[in-house]
Amino acid sequence: MIAKETKASGPHYPADSVLILGNYRPTLRLASALHGLGRHVIVTRGCGGGYADLSRYVAETWDHPPLASEAAFFAALGKFLRARPDIQVVVPLWERCVKSLEQHRHLLPGDRLFAAIDPEVVETCLDKSKMLAAADETDVPNAPFRKVGSYEALWQAAIDIGYPHVVRPAGSQARIAGKKTLIVENPGDLAKALPAWPAEHDELVVQRYVDGPRINLYFAAQNGTPIRYLAAEILKTDECDGTGLAVDGRTIALDPVLRGHADRLIAHLGYHGVGTLQFLRDRAASDYCFLELNPRIAGNHAVPEACGLGLGPLAIDLAAGIDQPETLIVGAAGRRYVWTYGAFAGLYRAVRSGELGLQSALTSAFGAAWAAWDADIHMTWTWRDPLPSLAAFATHVPGLSTLVKKVRGPRTRQGEAATNYAQSVYGTWR
Secondary structure, three states: OOOEEEOOOEEEOOOOEEEEEOOOHHHHHHHHHHHHOOOEEEEEOOOOOOOHHHOOOOOEEEOOOOOOOHHHHHHHHHHHHHHOOOEEEEEEOOHHHHHHOHHHHHHOOOOOEEOOOOHHHHHHHHEHHHHHHHHHHOOOOOOOEEEEOOHHHHHHHHHHHOOOEEEEEOEOOOOEOOEOOEEEOOHHHHHHHOOOOOOOOOOEEEEEOOOOOEEEEEEEEEOOEEEEEEEEEEEEEOOOOOOOOEEEEEEEOOOHHHHHHHHHHHHHHOOOEEEEEEEEEEOOOOEEEEEEEEOOOOOOOHHHHHOOOOHHHHHHHHHOOOOOOOOOEEOOOOOEEEOHHHHHHHHHHHHHHOOOOHHHHHHHHHHHHHHHHHOOEEOOOOOOOOHHHHHHHHOOOOOHHHHHHHHHHHHHOOOHHHHHHHHHHHOOOO
């Protein structure tokens, strides 16, 4: 349906519009799924730094204040929603939007559906020490940890827990020394990485290092009962030390042991909605070690969608209270997935920082190119919707970044102007 405008009444929009708060990898697959259901898809201009606004499946973009100013962002969101009664569903996708939604809910109209997890559950999930405590309470294995709030306590925890260990921010959004997680092999590593307490952090978590591959478990649950599962093993990330974001992986069969751990955590939280559990498969203990739970649609959302889970629309249905069959659906195993842009961006950072030499980087680049050829699932790339991926790569090529800005510009217009521009690029696609 295309927005129409008359002089007498102004613009008219479809009554089934959906606003996605987030513009990065998962936005593309979510927009595609919702567009396929006949929804009029609107995405934020920012909130993630991606290029989903160039997708053929996105009808409009919303320009907004930066989320760094949360009150201004949510006040603008409230104003936008009141002006657009056609937007009945809002999907908070970017984690900062998920985390901040409840605090600013009073600024938003109360007659809209926000496809988000219960705020108390979100608070627990995003606090690493609370989730590790929840794992203890449900007999889910996890490595010994300690939360610290000073430099002296950090060093004492390092001594008590021993080496190697990891140091992580207490909150899931923050980074430490430019990374999501620091792997500390010895006291020298700790002193080099953190010569003083990082001023941007109030608390840190020190935890014993677990040697083993990372396992993602994508899921949906209804009132604490899992109804969707898909397990995936991460083969490579965008960081040389194996931390960071997955760029290469494969879906695997659901291990009954892993399912048991997940079942207990989900029931303990009374989880209702979609999310991603992360575990490490501990080589030494031959068991799974709990890592974290992300209370939102995953960054690698393309994986469960390609394997038949349908988590995007399901997240909306669960938030709306639409009862789902409790028969468990398990996604297909044996499919390889890649995020090619993330792989090359990680190599670029590693070369610039000196972590990788040129020869090693070229070998890794060849491996990433082969993985892209061999993969069954791509995080962002599709032949029918190529512009978002091409734009991401183009921003690293001198001269092309200006062209990307010109291409993106008209998409910030809303309603019929945005739709007409999209059709001029892609042709008639509705």
